[in-house]
Amino acid sequence: MIDEKRLTQIKIDNDTTVSVIKSKLLSKFDDKIVHGFSTRLGGVSKDHLSSMNLSFSRGDERDNVLENHRRFAKALGYDEKKLVFSDQVHKDHIRICTEEDAGKGIIIESDIKETDGLMTEVKGLPLITFFADCVPLLFYAPDINTVAAVHSGWKGTFLRIGPKTVKLFRDRNADISKLICYIGPSICGGCYEIGPDTAENFMDFNDGIILRDNHNGKYNLSLQKAIRKTLIKEGMKEENIEISDICTACNSDILFSHRKTNGKRGNLAAVIMLKQ
Numbered sequence: 567m568i569d570e571k572r573l574t575q576i577k578i579d580n581d582t583t584v585s586v587i588k589s590k591l592l593s594k595f596d597d598k599i600v601h602g603f604s605t606r607l608g609g610v611s612k613d614h615l616s617s618m619n620l621s622f623s624r625g626d627e628r629d630n631v632l633e634n635h636r637r638f639a640k641a642l643g644y645d646e647k648k649l650v651f652s653d654q655v656h657k658d659h660i661r662i663c664t665e666e667d668a669g670k671g672i673i674i675e676s677d678i679k680e681t682d683g684l685m686t687e688v689k690g691l692p693l694i695t696f697f698a699d700c701v702p703l704l705f706y707a708p709d710i711n712t713v714a715a716v717h718s719g720w721k722g723t724f725l726r727i728g729p730k731t732v733k734l735f736r737d738r739n740a741d742i743s744k745l746i747c748y749i750g751p752s753i754c755g756g757c758y759e760i761g762p763d764t765a766e767n768f769m770d771f772n773d774g775i776i777l778r779d780n781h782n783g784k785y786n787l788s789l790q791k792a793i794r795k796t797l798i799k800e801g802m803k804e805e806n807i808e809i810s811d812i813c814t815a816c817n818s819d820i821l822f823s824h825r826k827t828n829g830k831r832g833n834l835a836a837v838i839m840l841k842q
């Protein structure tokens with residue numbers, strides 16, 4: 567069970583408290599950015615979507631999802647009507663978002679398709695990506711004041727969407743030795759068992775720590791450590807990469823886990839925004 571002290575509890579009105587998870591590294595830049603990862607706590611959705619489902623695609627009532635967004639946004643401090651939604655398909659496309667993208671996916675219909683990563687240098691434009699075991703990556707380049715939110719499941723990790731995001735920061739003249747990455751709450755290596763077909767894609771990580779062969783046709787994969795290794799290979803400093811040790815499957819009472827519930831679940835979200 568997760569220690570309650572690991573959660574940041576934010577009272578948004580007299581009877582509502584929203585629990586969020588914050589990065590220690592990104593919190594050092596609280597004067598420059600807003601960031602956070604949601605939990606199941608503090609929303610209005612029912613049953614297996616209880617209570618803070620942030621996706622319109624999980625069979626929830628639209629009004630519930632909108633109210634959850636209002637609450638999560640109020641807790642973190644951004645305007646939910648300006649959110650830019652990803653369209654996650656386990657690929658490696660990253661979009662550079664502009665002011666014209668504000669509200670796409672929440673109040674206006676979106677032309678953002680097949681996009682697992684969002685990046686922006688626009689202040690006041692919150693980027694959101696969705697999770698229930700897959701790995702959230704939140705990036706901040708302090709020298710060029712630019713942020714990114716990325717979804718990296720095993721396919722995205724195999725396709726190196728994290729390092730590709732780093733390359734985009736480099737293209738924009740960021741000093742990669744200063745780039746920060748938060749690898750957020752997601753399924754841990756102990757819970758994430760995979761078969762040989764998936765493991766085949768990670769044989770270059772077969773070091774017993776990132777990928778462990780259980781010698782029974784099953785393997786355990788730490789996506790978080792695999793991602794960290796690829797980010798360091800791309801030039802990031804180890805001390806600028808934070809891996810959350812909070813597992814979605816180990817804590818499915820307060821976080822949504824696809825594996826733990828056989829897919830009967832809502833979606834968590836990771837948000838990052840440059841402050842005005």
Ligand SMILES: [Zn+2]
Nearest residue numbers: 754757813816
């Ligand atoms: Zn776990």
